Amino acid sequence: MFPWNVEVLVWLDGRLCVEVVGMAQGPTQSGHLQKADWAVVERFALDKDFPNHQLVIRPQDLDDPRLIKGIAGQACPACSKPGYWTTKHIGGLPCGVCKQPTRTYMSQEWACVSCTHRHVERRTDRSFAERQHCERCNR
Numbered sequence: 001m002f003p004w005n006v007e008v009l010v011w012l013d014g015r016l017c018v019e020v021v022g023m024a025q026g027p028t029q030s031g032h033l034q035k036a037d038w039a040v041v042e043r044f045a046l047d048k049d050f051p052n053h054q055l056v057i058r059p060q061d062l063d064d065p066r067l068i069k070g071i072a073g074q075a076c077p078a079c080s081k082p083g084y085w086t087t088k089h090i091g092g093l094p095c096g097v098c099k100q101p102t103r104t105y106m107s108q109e110w111a112c113v114s115c116t117h118r119h120v121e122r123r124t125d126r127s128f129a130e131r132q133h134c135e136r137c138n139r
């Protein structure tokens with residue numbers, strides 16, 4: 001089912017659920033996890049030797065533009081350990097037409113796998129959501 005490699009895959013459902021599929025080198029290190037609790041996901045990632053193995057995070061929808069590849073984490077600004085990465089997308093980006101908040105993410109939360117440091121960063125690539133993602137305009 002999965003290719004044999006040294007990659008670890010992490011799948012995120014964009015809403016409340018988080019699904020994680022992990023695989024490292026060799027069959028004994030493969031794992032699967034479906035949890036909404038991020039602490040469990042973090043433990044899982046560490047267990048799979050993150051950040052030494054790279055992670056891929058994406059929502060279950062393959063066409064979702066939030067696909068993030070090759071996350072090795074960056075150094076945590078608080079403790080300087082690697083593994084500071086995006087853990088959460090927070091919706092509410094206003095619709096470009098009606099300016100009402102949509103489910104398209106407006107900011108993302110970064111968190112450290114080693115300590116409790118985290119921060120929220122507003123996305124800079126766009127200010128408004130596409131009209132087709134607006135519940136109000138598509139009613």
Ligand SMILES: [Zn+2]
Pocket residue numbers: 076077078079080081112113114115116117
């Ligand atoms: Zn830290």
Ligand SMILES: [Zn+2]
Pocket residue numbers: 095096097098099100131134135136137138
């Ligand atoms: Zn709208």
